[in-house]
Amino acid sequence: MDAPQLESVLTCPLCGHAEAETMPTDACQWYYECKACHALLKPKPGDCCVFCSYGTVPCPPVQLAGRHGCCG
């Protein structure tokens, strides 16, 4: 299996600012502060982390195991 992609571009749903972030491989990131408007982003219902909700690439556990494999 290919190694997961670790860089994801997060787009703020409030102001539209996009920022490339490197994802941790061993943990899900639940909060993310937008660097432009400083809104605190949280995952949408059903998503495990902010990368799955707002990123161009889902988080590494999801890439490897699919939507059901992340975060227990």
Ligand SMILES: [Zn+2]
């Ligand atoms: Zn923002």
